[in-house]
Amino acid sequence: MTEQTGMPPDAHPIGRAMTACAPEGWHRADAVFGVTVGQEIGTITYYTGEQSISARAPDSVITAVREHRAAWASMDAGPWWRMLLSLTKSGELEVEYDYGELPFPPGQLFAPEQYRADLAAYPRDRIPVWLAAYIGHDDRQLRTPQQAAAQARSDRADEVWATLAENEFPPFPVMWARWATIAAAFVAARSDRGPRMAPWTAIYESAEASGSTLHVLPGGRAVLSGGVWNAPTLDAVYNDGAPMPRLYGGAPEWLTDHVLNPRAATGLLSFCYWWQAGRWYRGQSPTAVDCATAVPGIWTGDTVAAAAGGLTLHGDSGSREAIAALVAAAEAGTVTRDLLAGVFGDDERADVDGALYQYALAGLTMPAPQTMPGGEAISRVRDYIAAHRLDTTEYPLGQLIAERFSVGWMVYVPVPDGQHLVGRAIFYIGDDGFLEHSSSSTAPPLFITHFEQRFAERQGLKIYNTDGKEE
DSSP states (O other): OEEESSOSSOOHHHHHHHHHTOOTTOOEEEEEEEEOSSOEEEEEEEEETTEEEEEEOOHHHHHHHHHHHHHHTTSTTOOOSEEEEEEETTOOEEEEEEOSSSOOOTTSOOOHHHHHHHHHHSOOSOOOHHHHHHHHOTTTTOOOHHHHHHHHHHHHHTTOOOEEOTTSSOOHHHHHHHHHHHHHHHHHTTOSOSOEEETTEEEEEOTTSOEEEEEEETTTEEEEEEEOTTOHHHHHHHHHOOOOOOTTTTOOTTOOGGGSOGGGGGTOOOEEEEEETTEEEESSOOOGGGGGGGSOSOSSHHHHHHHHHTTOSOOOTHHHHHHHHHHHHHHHTOBOHHHHHHHHOSSTTSOHHHHHHHHHHHTOBOOOOOOOOHHHHHHHHHHHHHHTTOOOTTOOGGGOEEEEETTEEEEEOOOOTTOOOTTOEEEEEETTSOEEEEETTSOHHHHHHHHHHHHHHHHTOOOBOTTSOBO
């Protein structure tokens, strides 16, 4: 954005046109215009007292804007694409000219053909990378499943192998945990900025328009891809006609559009790494150092701790240990709410529950121990029996009882006094909601022992025998 105040060509004719159509009682007006040789948009907001009125710029103003842009065409900088103008009733005028250093906001971006026509009328030596990609990417970075499979076969036939990216990015599991920790810290601080976690995806967008995504796939696979703002390689492609880097050279067939950063659809992907068989690989992507501005600070545990610590609301000496414990727990997948509260506090200033949810989306939480009420256990068993249409003859559901054991409940209808029934239904339901259907044919103590082991496995807990040895 280039500021031009009171400099030729004169913008005051636009101000006079805006003044002529201003409402009664106005004192200030802000306007934004977008113009190419074939299309224009313009919105003016007038302020009257504490109220504002926004409307499309009338033709008289648009005509003045077009004439002003045409006058700029003879200047060294050439014609701009957007103009921001502020005007006061006393005649003070401030103007900013936008040549596309940053992407144009939604609603102020024309179709690619409009910019192509404008560049044909007003040729330029170079244009911003994002705009050059917008009008000329030609879907060259897309990778459909069909294209991925064909390219993988071709690469194998031509002996095109991926590059092992050893000691560049942290190992994927560690990176995933660190990314989630920084995301949780920003959420805890109630910040709208910073990385975020989503199901199977970690997301980051920097303030400088660089960014990346980390997609998780089954089988211990992952894809890290994104774009560095004004990447030199892309500048060379779009402004100098250099060949597009083979970002997917040697990539497996499962690396497709579905797991790539959205920049691939706009031609602005500047790097792509994939995690396979416990290692990072890449095609013709730059090294991790050159991608650093597009990823959060996941490089070391200390960088993560510093990022999280900078977002805490208190600076007591004990917080360092609390942050270190949180980072370690994240990498171990055992984060709890108490650990988060120890770092960020547990009052209304910090969104601890939101932060914990970031970890939950990443699958890095240790569930807080909760005991299911006996009444809920009976209700779930009753619903299970009804859903499976089990025979309740001589098994009245109104007589169900629940007996507590270490990690859940044994729910059943007691045998009437004086009777001995074999194969009587017994239901076991854990505090985590898992329900298993058994019968009195299997001794309850034996069934409970194995049920407790299965519960521990689900919770990631260790079971020890009476000798203190792990089973």
